[in-house]
Amino acid sequence: MIEKIINELHLYEKKLLDGLAKNSNLTPEEIAKLEQMPVKAVTSAAGMLESKNIITVDKTSTDNISLSEEGKDYALNGLPEHRILKALQDFSNEGKDEVGMDEVIERAKVSKAQMNFSIGILMRHHWAKMNNGKLAITDEGKNADISSLPQVKFLKFLHDKKQITEENIPEEFIKVRAEFNKRKDLLNIKTSQDFHFILNDIGKKILDEGFSIQNEATQLTHDQLKTGSWKNLHYRGYDINASAPKNYPGKIHPLQQTIEEIRDIFIDMGFDEAKGTILESAFWNFDMLFQPQDHAAREMQDTFYVSNPSQASLPGGDLVEKTRAEHEHGGNTGSEGWNYKWNEDIAKQIVLRTHTTGLSVRYLSKHQPPLKMFSVGRVFRRETINYKHLPEFHQVEGIVAGEDMSFKNLLGILKEFYRKLGFKVRFRPAYFPYTYLSIESEIYVPEKKSWMELGGSGMFRPEVLEPLGIKTQVAAFGLGIERLAMMRYGIEDIRMLYQSDIGWLRKLPVTRNIKNF
Numbered sequence: 001m002i003e004k005i006i007n008e009l010h011l012y013e014k015k016l017l018d019g020l021a022k023n024s025n026l027t028p029e030e031i032a033k034l035e036q037m038p039v040k041a042v043t044s045a046a047g048m049l050e051s052k053n054i055i056t057v058d059k060t061s062t063d064n065i066s067l068s069e070e071g072k073d074y075a076l077n078g079l080p081e082h083r084i085l086k087a088l089q090d091f092s093n094e095g096k097d098e099v100g101m102d103e104v105i106e107r108a109k110v111s112k113a114q115m116n117f118s119i120g121i122l123m124r125h126h127w128a129k130m131n132n133g134k135l136a137i138t139d140e141g142k143n144a145d146i147s148s149l150p151q152v153k154f155l156k157f158l159h160d161k162k163q164i165t166e167e168n169i170p171e172e173f174i175k176v177r178a179e180f181n182k183r184k185d186l187l188n189i190k191t192s193q194d195f196h197f198i199l200n201d202i203g204k205k206i207l208d209e210g211f212s213i214q215n216e217a218t219q220l221t222h223d224q225l226k227t228g229s230w231k232n233l234h235y236r237g238y239d240i241n242a243s244a245p246k247n248y249p250g251k252i253h254p255l256q257q258t259i260e261e262i263r264d265i266f267i268d269m270g271f272d273e274a275k276g277t278i279l280e281s282a283f284w285n286f287d288m289l290f291q292p293q294d295h296a297a298r299e300m301q302d303t304f305y306v307s308n309p310s311q312a313s314l315p316g317g318d319l320v321e322k323t324r325a326e327h328e329h330g331g332n333t334g335s336e337g338w339n340y341k342w343n344e345d346i347a348k349q350i351v352l353r354t355h356t357t358g359l360s361v362r363y364l365s366k367h368q369p370p371l372k373m374f375s376v377g378r379v380f381r382r383e384t385i386n387y388k389h390l391p392e393f394h395q396v397e398g399i400v401a402g403e404d405m406s407f408k409n410l411l412g413i414l415k416e417f418y419r420k421l422g423f424k425v426r427f428r429p430a431y432f433p434y435t436y437l438s439i440e441s442e443i444y445v446p447e448k449k450s451w452m453e454l455g456g457s458g459m460f461r462p463e464v465l466e467p468l469g470i471k472t473q474v475a476a477f478g479l480g481i482e483r484l485a486m487m488r489y490g491i492e493d494i495r496m497l498y499q500s501d502i503g504w505l506r507k508l509p510v511t512r513n514i515k516n517f
């Protein structure tokens with residue numbers, strides 16, 4: 001029985017017992033020195049031994065009392081109430097038994113607050129009374145011997161001693177000591193802990209039995225393995241209950257995770273992925289989308305314009321002239337167009353793309369229907385930042401073009417896409433210069449009790465399709481991604497997606513795909 005206990009003792013436990021065998025009155029620091037181990041190891045080994053009922057740890061805490069800075073000041077210059085009493089005594093000796101407050105304050109060198117606080121004490125001791133707003137000294141006040149007051153003596157005592165433990169305070173000061181407890185900031189009290197280890201019966205038996213202290217092998221060396229000396233080493237047992245540090249494995253950022261899932265969904269639905277650039281000419285970003293050159297979205301306060309490079313080149317062929325025709329008079333579509341003079345220079349401006357829809361028309365300029373294309377990318381708008389707006393965010397853009405493509409098909413595609421992500425959305429009529437019919441998808445946010453816009457879509461207008469030579473219907477959509485990520489991960493503020501505060505990220509599960517969460 002005892003042997004089993006001894007076998008299970010850790011090195012530091014043995015060392016502690018060994019120390020106690022030499023002298024049972026040692027402090028943790030003394031044992032640490034004697035047994036060559038850290039003090040912390042002594043206290044934690046003591047805890048282990050106590051839990052095994054081998055020793056008892058007797059913890060005593062001692063309060064060490066000393067004067068605070070304020071206390072020291074009072075020890076040297078007197079407590080405020082005593083300084084006031086002294087001032088009143090002096091005034092009385094000069095023949096003045098009633099003195100105005102301000103005069104007393106000045107002579108006693110106390111603050112107004114100290115004065116207010118002291119008046120109560122002076123009256124309680126019957127040293128002074130208030131008389132028409134003046135302080136009047138009493139006979140008791142006149143005869144009081146300040147230097148023999150217990151408060152004065154105790155302060156002086158503490159000042160001379162510098163520090164004293166609670167138990168060693170002399171009898172005569174016990175009452176003032178308690179009184180000082182009620183006065184804030186006079187005393188500093190530091191509590192120190194003392195440990196005393198007492199061997200229990202099992203502890204004594206262990207020492208009678210005796211044990212050897214072998215240093216334990218922690219890391220095996222090449223040599224020990226080669227020579228076979230590892231066979232004779234003493235190994236420390238594993239403590240499977242020991243707490244281990246928390247592990248935070250790397251994981252894909254929720255926004256990236258959402259993007260990858262969206263990609264998977266469109267690829268599953270048979271879409272081809274296209275990629276574009278962040279810098280885009282106004283021609284592709286706006287003009288090709290039949291967005292008039294005086295359209296509000298093109299203003300500086302909505303769009304980031306790039307000054308270097310200052311101009312984009314426009315595509316060759318007749319695309320530019322056809323676009324001019326759409327804007328000026330609607331081309332051959334039967335539309336009137338916007339009825340203004342289209343300016344090539346404005347189309348040459350370079351912007352940080354405000355949407356990914358420019359990419360869709362670029363794609364249509366190179367590919368003929370039937371086709372299904374999607375693209376994920378960053379877009380930029382001069383937005384005021386708040387819980388659902390950022391000046392930079394991601395969109396998933398897409399077009400579906402084909403003979404039988406209809407507006408109903410578009411609704412079906414959108415519905416299916418959101419369903420696959422786990423969302424139910426509603427559609428609201430909307431307006432975009434380049435689509436008709438146009439809709440906006442919205443999702444309900446219970447926390448905000450309101451609907452949040454997720455993105456626009458619609459059927460490209462003839463004015464968009466004619467210059468491209470596209471003869472079929474084209475359904476198009478451009479959907480925000482950050483807001484979807486917000487909803488999926490229960491984030492109330494879109495900014496969290498871009499903050500380096502990783503607290504909330506750590507709590508997320510380490511799954512690549514949480515499609516059916």
Ligand SMILES: N[C@@H](Cc1ccccc1)C(=O)O
Nearest residue numbers: 355357456457458476477478
């Ligand atoms: N480009 C629009 C969305 C959209 C795309 C395609 C068609 C219609 C609307 C936006 O940024 O909000």
